[in-house]
Amino acid sequence: MHWAIEKEDRTDSDPTGVDGFVKRMESELRGDGPPMEGFHFLNTPMDMLTFTREIEDEIRSREQGADLYVGFQTAEKMIIEGKRYQKIDQAGAKVVAFGQGVPPETVIPSDMQWVTLERSTTALANQWYLISTRPTPIGFVAWETSAEDRFAKGGLSEPGKMFKGFATNDTRVINAIVSHLEDLNQQNLSLESARTALKTQLKTPIKKIMTLTERSESVLMKLLRSQAAQLANSNAAELILFELTAASYLASPYPEEDRSKWIRILNERDLMLFGRSPIAKQLNQLETSGISAGAILPTTHGFRHLAEWAEKENIDVIIIPFSLVDPGLLERLRGYSLRQLLENTSKQVVVVDEDGTMWHANPGSLPAGDQVA
Missing domain, CATH: 3.30.870.10 (Endonuclease Chain A)
Structure with a gap:
């Protein structure tokens, strides 16, 4: 039933x-x-x-x-x-x-x-x-x-x-x-x-969290955003959405004029100017629930690019879906796999399983003596 x-x-x-x-x-x-x-x-x-x-x-x-x-x-x-x-x-x-x-x-x-x-x-x-x-x-x-x-x-x-x-x-x-x-x-x-177990493993304080999103509202992305939002809420952290569908080999998501000034974390109004209303709506929902949120429009495919953004914006935790732990050939060629992410970042990485369970993918990223949540 x-x-x-x-x-x-x-x-x-x-x-x-x-x-x-x-x-x-x-x-x-x-x-x-x-x-x-x-x-x-x-x-x-x-x-x-x-x-x-x-x-x-x-x-x-x-x-x-x-x-x-x-x-x-x-x-x-x-x-x-x-x-x-x-x-x-x-x-x-x-x-x-x-x-x-x-x-x-x-x-x-x-x-x-x-x-x-x-x-x-x-x-x-x-x-x-x-x-x-x-x-x-x-x-x-x-x-x-x-x-x-x-x-x-x-x-x-x-x-x-x-x-x-x-x-x-x-x-x-x-x-x-x-x-x-x-x-x-x-x-x-x-x-x-699972959240309790994860809480004992994550290094604190957690001030900024990054997760993935797309313009289409798939069940997978809704679950990913929901779990990321809960972690952000429990740590009073900012949540940054990294929009996978923005990256293209043929065109930039940013306007030609003054492009450099837009390559930053964007707010809801910015996204509406770029015609990305679905992502703007996602930010609005997060802000309405009391979570400070922003979005990044990547110009290049792959987790190496995401890792560069994570370093630049001082991200504390990166959250990805289980589907990218061992993805298909196309996603691997684009650079979206857990292995490729771990090769390019020392940031804490959390994976969300299909049932919503979250687990720490690189607990070794926690140096000896650091605090945990």
Whole structure:
């Protein structure tokens, strides 16, 4: 089961795709069994809020053994609900919470597990939900159907805020959703463990980080930028995006006039002047999340050129994707391989695996006696 609204789920009668998702879920989970039972569609945000409060009160009133998987959408919304969830946590319930961003440790209840998510308007994990398998199996899921630029922003009563949701007590649905959310939780725990290990290996202070990007928003580049952003955020470091697609054997990414003055770290406005709006958008997203960011447009292919920039700009950590550890022939000929990078720099190099795990590629770059994070 793909736990997100797909293109095929959307119809003229329901452009949100929620009805299509429910039908697809019912078909896949039902199999040859009886029809799904106990489905109830909720029509207004206030109805949904009332229902969620009833679930929370039921969990809090029980003794040890209750569980609750809850979608807050964002860390900010979890902060607003902090006191209520402190009480649920103190009642002994297992609480696993999901959302974009990371709440302050002082706000997260002591035994609550927080799972950080990438932004998505279609994934179930990024929506508003409460799922419990015990003491009473119950599930509530509400997709936000507001305009995309309003997604996960503001309160329920704000103009234009819309949700479409359902509640169910069918254990096939509840157990399947919990299994999916628990998979995300375990992935998150593995990543946190890897980050902790990496933190003990990296030389500090880390003031500048460089990673790769492209104009196209591939899954690989999104993951790479996300992991680099997390490392930058945790070290209050500047993040520099090195745009691979800028390099060309035939043309320079810079204008002919006064070219030398532009060969530097560029900001969002500079990139818009050069017609590189996708990279400008990436910088905007980073800046909006509180990370100081800039971009470099290389004039030559290869990691030797990147290493020269890293030296010039006093970069502390370079982050590359696992795909360039042992790349194909074309990338190797262009000079993009981990071996070629390590041959040309003594900077710390971190590799991001396909699952988001990060590891130190050259721990020997840490001289004896230097501090680690």
